[in-house]
Amino acid sequence: MATDVHRPVSPRAAQAGPTTQAGPTTQAVPVPQAVPVPQAVHVDGLTRSFDGRAVIDRLRLDVRPGEFVALLGRSGCGKSTLLRILAGLDRDIEGTVLVPRRKAVAFQAPRLMPWKKVWRNVLLGLPGKPDRAVAERALKEVGLDHRTDAWPKTLSGGEAQRASLARALVREPDLLLLDEPFGALDALTRIKAQRLVGELWQRRGCAVLLVTHDVEEAVLLADRVLVMDDGVIAHEQRIDLDRPRDITDPRFAELRAGLLERLGVDTAAEAA
Numbered sequence: 001m002a003t004d005v006h007r008p009v010s011p012r013a014a015q016a017g018p019t020t021q022a023g024p025t026t027q028a029v030p031v032p033q034a035v036p037v038p039q040a041v042h043v044d045g046l047t048r049s050f051d052g053r054a055v056i057d058r059l060r061l062d063v064r065p066g067e068f069v070a071l072l073g074r075s076g077c078g079k080s081t082l083l084r085i086l087a088g089l090d091r092d093i094e095g096t097v098l099v100p101r102r103k104a105v106a107f108q109a110p111r112l113m114p115w116k117k118v119w120r121n122v123l124l125g126l127p128g129k130p131d132r133a134v135a136e137r138a139l140k141e142v143g144l145d146h147r148t149d150a151w152p153k154t155l156s157g158g159e160a161q162r163a164s165l166a167r168a169l170v171r172e173p174d175l176l177l178l179d180e181p182f183g184a185l186d187a188l189t190r191i192k193a194q195r196l197v198g199e200l201w202q203r204r205g206c207a208v209l210l211v212t213h214d215v216e217e218a219v220l221l222a223d224r225v226l227v228m229d230d231g232v233i234a235h236e237q238r239i240d241l242d243r244p245r246d247i248t249d250p251r252f253a254e255l256r257a258g259l260l261e262r263l264g265v266d267t268a269a270e271a272a
């Protein structure tokens, strides 16, 4: 069953300390369970099947508040399915999914309504009657304030993706879910957009789960990179490089190569 709220962590439980008990006991003494650390995402035993085939199969995942996690995996392994579940767009699941109430999602296609100006697109779906100023602030944050009154069809690919990010930001998310958001951008625009997401994350402090097929992008941005395979998180790699990251750093290359290997890409052949 999915839920939108965090599991409440009782302050008493948090002070309970170690869970080990000294000596034998004849009485049934309630042993405090391991204290759950507050998480931005807590997923346990998650299964999602299509036509009897489990695309996600008893998957476990925790993301700390403010953590930047990148999710890699071959095409069709279930990354978007997982993201949609976390976004609350797919509830036909088994298992536990705990996510913040305030979350936002941006996809590869910016999904702007062509008949609404950019600023109205940014506010689309927000509860209440939000002010234009709310959209203007978010558009400024993504460097698109000069296009506030533009029609979506007049935006470049990079600008449309910025508008989509602004639409995510006005939700003030504690969890930002990004599904290959730079996939359709040309190389230069992509680098700029990656930089922007890195800056937004540092400024906002929200947890980010970025689905990408680009290993370099994952190592560039994330605190931790996950590789999904066979319906589970099959591998994880902490990226302990200082920011901003330097792709010419030998340790960057090492981490990149290790992940490519995990993905089954022969890096020796790639270099040849």
Ligand SMILES: Nc1ncnc2c1ncn2[C@@H]1O[C@H](COP(=O)(O)OP(=O)(O)O)[C@@H](O)[C@H]1O
Residues within 6 Å of the ligand: 050, 051, 055, 073, 074, 075, 076, 077, 078, 079, 080, 081, 082
């Ligand atoms: N609504 C659906 N109905 C049937 N099969 C689906 C549906 N959504 C996804 N799938 C299947 O689940 C698998 C994982 O898809 P997806 O999560 O989109 O993969 P990824 O994002 O990793 O490329 C694929 O085999 C896909 O065909």
Ligand SMILES: [Mg+2]
Residues within 6 Å of the ligand: 079, 080, 081
């Ligand atoms: Mg996908």
